[in-house]
Amino acid sequence: MTVSCSLACGRYEWTRALWDGAVSPEGVDLTLLDYHNPERFARMVNNLEFDACELSMGTYLATRERRESFPFTAIPVFPHRRFRHSYIYKRTDSGIERPSDLEGSRVGVVNWQTTTGIWQRGILGEHYGVDPERIEWHRIGEEIVPIDVPDKFDVVDVDAGGGTVPYMESLLQSGDLDAVFHPVTLDIPEAERLFADPIEEEHAYYESTSIFPIMHAIVIRDEILTDHPWIVQTLYDAFETAKQRCLERLERPQWLPVLWPEIYLEREREIMSDPWEYGLTEDNRHTLETLVEYAASQGVADRRYDIDRLFEADSLDTGTFG
Incomplete structure (x- = not known):
């Protein structure tokens, strides 16, 4: 069985294999859509325009007390992280x-x-x-x-x-x-x-x-999660495989228009092994708990949510990925 799924997300190096078709989620006919922030966020929040979407974590947290109005749930795939x-x-x-x-x-x-x-x-x-x-x-x-x-x-x-x-x-x-x-x-x-x-x-x-701030996560419409719960695993695997392809390319980064790329990468890896890790790992949980605490204290989140209740990940198998 193949399920059609529209996905709005950014064109990052770690999603490139999804965009160029080198990686495809099993059982999913994926249509990728490219919108800039915050247009992408607004289209999803206001119109449920996509089946899945890269969404700002701040906006996601602001929706959680009103899930009936915003029927989508995140999976622990974080396409965008950045120190601030x-x-x-x-x-x-x-x-x-x-x-x-x-x-x-x-x-x-x-x-x-x-x-x-x-x-x-x-x-x-x-x-x-x-x-x-x-x-x-x-x-x-x-x-x-x-x-x-x-x-x-x-x-x-x-x-x-x-x-x-x-x-x-x-x-x-x-x-x-x-x-x-x-x-x-x-x-x-x-x-x-x-x-x-x-x-x-x-x-x-x-x-x-040990925090590398998480900015965005992938959300999926609840209707799709109910009808096709296996899509969590297949989308997670596709994002992770695309990211691994990116990391493999960095092993020989002659294509990067940057001076001394190997040295920069060596220094980065000395600081953190996988800055872009997905899943509810120990470090990611700590990062998310900190974000939720900040969001609640600032009035963005209505309360301090339990991390496991924010993500559809109960049956997720990260396998060799993490």
């Missing part, structure tokens, strides 16, 4: 020299539930002593899933007119913001990173926590 110290930017003339200087400043965020912001607020609070209640947060874009931000946070809504990230950058350039929590690299002359050596900060963070 590197993406906190300040104006060069803001007077902000250290994380604690963010208190009393005006900080722009795309929205409150973005996973980037959840991690950044949580990390700054837990590891640098920054009180997020003492920051004036400027929310530039709309929430994908409606949430009630707790009153203890000072949140100012800004009408970006549809161009959320460019408008946030313009506010930083004009001096209407002192800092921004950015989703991607920012390159404007008025801005610089909060951390002068973000790689060192992120390395130290990983050494002390």
